[in-house]
Amino acid sequence: MNETEKDIQIADNNYREENIVTLEWQEHIRRRPGMYIGKLGDGSSYDDGIYVLLKEVLDNAIDEFMMGYGKTIEVTIENGSVAVRDHGRGVPLGKVKDVCSKMNTGAKYDSKAFKKSVGLNGVGIKAVNALSSSFAMECFREGQMKAVEFVQGVLSNDREIVPTTSPNGTYVSFTPDVEIFGEYHYRDEHIEPLLKNYVFLNIGLTIVFNDKKFSSKNGLEDLLNENLTSEELYPIIHLFGEDIEVAITHTNQYGEEYYSFVNGQHTTQGGTHLAAFREATARVIKEFYNRNFEYSDIRNGMVAAISIKVEEPVFESQTKTKLGSKEMTPNGISVSKHINDFLKKELDNYLHKNADTVEVLQKKILDSEKERKAIAGVTKLARERAKKANLHNKKLRDCRIHYNDAKGDDRDKTCIFITEGDSASGSITKSRDPNLQAVFSLRGKPLNCFGLTKKIVYENEEFNLLQAALNIEENMDGLRYNKVIIATDADTDGMHIRLLLLTFFLQFFPDLIKKGHVYILQTPLFRVRNKKKTLYCYTEEERLSAIEELGPNPEITRFKGLGEISPDEFRNFIGEDIRLDRVTMRKEDLLKELLEFYMGKNTPERQSFIIENLVVEEDEVA
Template sequence: MTEQHHYDESKIKTLSSLEHIRKRPGMYIGRLGSGSDPDDGIYILLKEVIDNAVDEYIMGCGKQIEIAVEATGRCRVRDYGRGIPLGKVVECVSVINTGAKYNTEVFQFSVGLNGVGTKAVNALSAQFRVCSFREGRYKQADFVCGELIQEEEGQSSEKNGTLVEFLPDQQLFPSFTFDLSYVDQRLWRYAYLNAGLRLALTCPDEAEGKAKKKLYYSEKGLPDLLERELDGRGIYPAIQHKEHALEFAFTHTDEYTENYYSFVNGTYTSEGGTHLSAFREGILKGVNEFSGKKYTGEDVRDGLVGILAVKVQEPVFESQTKNKLGNTDIRAWIVNAVREAVATHLYKQPETAEVLLSKVQRNERIRKELQTVRKEAKAQAKKVAFKIPQLKDCKYHPQRGNASKPGEENMVFITEGQSAAGSIVSSRDPMTQAVFSLKGKPMNVFGQRLDLLYKNEEMYALMQSLNVEDSVADLRFDRVILATDADVDGLHIRNLLLTFFLHYFEQLIRQGHVYILETPIFRARNKQKTIYCYSEREKDEAVAALKGESSGNVEVTRFKGLGEISPPEFKQFIGLDMRIQQVRIDNLAEVYGLLEFYMGKNTPDRRQYIMEHLTLRPV
């Protein structure tokens, strides 16, 4: 028997708690990443530590949390809660399934019920320190890559609480950096979800070259968050409700899609779950109970922006990263509580009720008008062709509502014109890569009614290709990739497409389906080597490198459009090394303001802005 088939007791391995986390980090924190994405692991590590500090506040212990993020990536979190019991400090940060959060007398509502959070931070950090202060004494433990190095204890004059310091391991997070805008967004969410909690962040100020301090505090909580997101676009004062384990606030805008921010025990559930579906149902039942009508969910919720926060003693999440809640036992309770609160508020606030019902009736009227337009559009489409002529489809598509496994995602490239489409079609993988080619510049749909989708042939074809007419959950692709030329016209087309998605199908962007393809602007080469460059800086560096390697001439080609890149070359730019940027929304109010300025009817203002910011480059 060969060595590779020799299977006995010696081949069985037992990993310690932290060794297993280091061996399989994706099981515990999802993706690793470099910090360029808000879901990257370094932010999950920081979140896990802050979560523990916030849990202390929820239990009524400590009203302030101090956070520091250094330029080196070292993080420090100090809370003023009860402090970890000194005899269990080491176990609480190094032994999985150890912690007080299994005890509902100590922590009634906690995210970290699996007993893994801080242990994962310890295991995935090059350096980790925990120090607990309790009743005039302290206990400190230091770890390196999850291994205990030293511990000490003694007298202390510090206030009760816990201090955690960690430096993510460069071997696991190569070249990582914290994007402070992502940290800022997370801390504001903590403040809005925990009215009265004060968070202080100390971080580097690149402009000043020194550390700066920022405070996060919300007096009202969720209503403050809703006001920040809408920036005055709500058509009536927010309907809000707060009780021990449930808090929500919502209003309507004059826009089309419905948008929600849902949280469980302080954690943002980006994919929703049973609590969100119950909230949506409760709003519908509350409106119908008050009005005595039988409005549809679509009519009641179109244009609604809502925020929901629930506290659950034993939350069941569909993954360790806690993006979606799975508890079914809370559904009936949330539906009834929301229904009663909404109906009661409408009875007490007749002016709000009048505006809300007017919005619902307008939604109903538009929906019925669209039914006729839809039938005409579909009938016309059948007469023209059974297939969508602009779409070169792929063979694989994910099942409804389920994303494909990592590495198996399918995608559609939206290109401008037949020339660019030809290069992608010739070099794509027909199993997972589809191409939709625009005939020209798409229409600017900002401020247009929904029926335009059915009257404009190209917009209708794009909607049908994506299969999002009835629901974004029906999307036929994991990724929608905008592939436009790297010139002024290409940028304009990209902005028009982004306006299309933001105006009609904002959830596609919110759920992370829309991307922008980066393709090289320059090709620098000599007889031995070819380098593709995505910026002027990369081109200059490539030319210098090629000249240093050889005494021959360096040829530089500027690609004016995607169609100028040959299919054999293009294949590498949409393969394993494809460079794409995910389109994200940080703030609803900012999105609307940007669209109104750049895509609205204020042409003189835009012209003035261009003239003031125009930069002339030397020829």
């Protein structure tokens, strides 16, 4: 008997009745949290699990508003603990404990109670309960109140029903469990956009977050105005219909930018409804002008939002970031047909009534067409060159798993490091995870593409190969890496290369930044060590702290460039403890002005910015 056969026989002998284990509901969630809330995270990213917990509670409150109950929701977050108070109907008092702790229990299976809600499977609030060190729900209904309390999903207090003067509604409080999430912090910059989206999608709703009020009078029009970073070419087209709302405009930025929602849920990965919207919008505009426009020319520069309400939506995961539904209602009206019929009527009517918009939109389409035709020959040659390079691309050391075709946690972990020089790319390549981490090596400083047309992306070999490596020429759907990480030295040259790359992305692929895919890699500036311990320091403060911790006369090394860090050491900086700064754009960051400042002709101001944002090298003394 060989070793493999022995292993199989041992496994067979160990597979007995006592190996079959039934977990309590909360234990299953705690062992497999990713199934319910996606990745865990520490709060530094908008899609970390602690925000999913908040969203699950808010979704229930929003569903009450959508059914016509309660116009205000109060959210309080303090010292890592969350409290949400809605003014809906309140959970029926006899079912409060079950709603918190019995799987597949909820009112949303009954379409009479919740016709078009987000939470349909009765799991969300249970996941919040199970993944919290403490959880409580108080329900107020017709002058009576019922409260229950849990610790890590286990009931700790089941209070009697008592009289109350509080108005109807539900109060949920919870503290995410550090045993699950580790050290975490709720960050306002991730919470406030979430709350703003809720009010944009629910005109008449007010959310009060730590005494700060959010509300919207104009729905998706307000949402676009909040997110536009380039000037609109014509007033936002804002259309309403039964269970559908859209807002559309064009800007002079390249590419397309969309915000899609189903039953108030932000479907960041799109799905059936967004695909239908993109196609139907282009088709209606093409038919209106009765010209043989390319869809890509019509959509170039488009910024739009769509919100639909669907009965019993089918999402592709518990975190509900992509709609998979084909049907809209039990009578068989498809999502695609509903969106197409709505736009065919309403968008066409709008264009017939608004001659100024028609004129501006036609000019934008013709400009896009003119540019596309002008570079048609260049793009064909560039694509052929990129295709050949992909077979043996020395600039790209690819990974095996990619964002556009993977699922689960691996999908989110996919990344590409963009670095400069053979030594730096060599260190990263030798220390990376070849399954999930790719490396793209630049040759010197890339071209300053500020003010240039997209023709330069195809004429410049490095830009063309980078575009091909990311697979974003047509749109974001094919993006091959979740994180596009700029890894440059912490000196003036490194900062300049960083700005040149950011200019490239901002100029031609702004949605890559807006969707949160671009990062800056932090690498340590100092290594402080003695014979017993080694500490890596990213700031001067960390260096001083390390010196204090290790005692007198430690060895201090200043890393002047990425190439000076050995592959063995680099593994510590691009693994689980990787430090990344996400590149973000705010409402006030108008793209044109931003690029003008960083990469225009104002050389003195740019030099000052680079110098002021560098970490000044200190003398290597204790």
